[in-house]
Amino acid sequence: MFILALTYVKPNEEADKHMEPHMAWVKEGYAKGWFLASGRKVPRTGGVILAIGSRAEIETCVAADPFIVHGIARYEITEVAVTTVAAGLDILKN
Structure with a gap:
């Protein structure tokens, strides 16, 4: 599993000017089965996405985010080797 933490640099x-294309990109990640959960940080300094897939797929996906393309945010990608989960969350295990 991956934790994709994005931080606004602008x-x-x-960010609001590019929110619509960013959200279309997020929906595409869900449609491909890579994104499991997402939302804004509080306070609003960026966002977080929980994702699954190969590291290469995730890195390629992140590079296509309009927030990256337009220099709005930077990402920190953290890979987590999940070994224990609550009932019903087996999809998170590597």
Whole structure:
């Protein structure tokens, strides 16, 4: 599993200008079965996505995020070797 933590490097107003294409990109990640959960950080300094797939797929996907393409945010990709999960969350195990 991967934790994709994005941090805005430009003001929220700039992020808002690219939010619609970013959200289309997020929906595509869900459609491909890579994204499991996502949302904004509180306070609003970026966001977090829980993802599965190969590291190469995830890195390629992140590079295509309009927030990256337009220099709005940077990503930190953390791989987690999940070994124990709550009932019903077996999809998170590597």
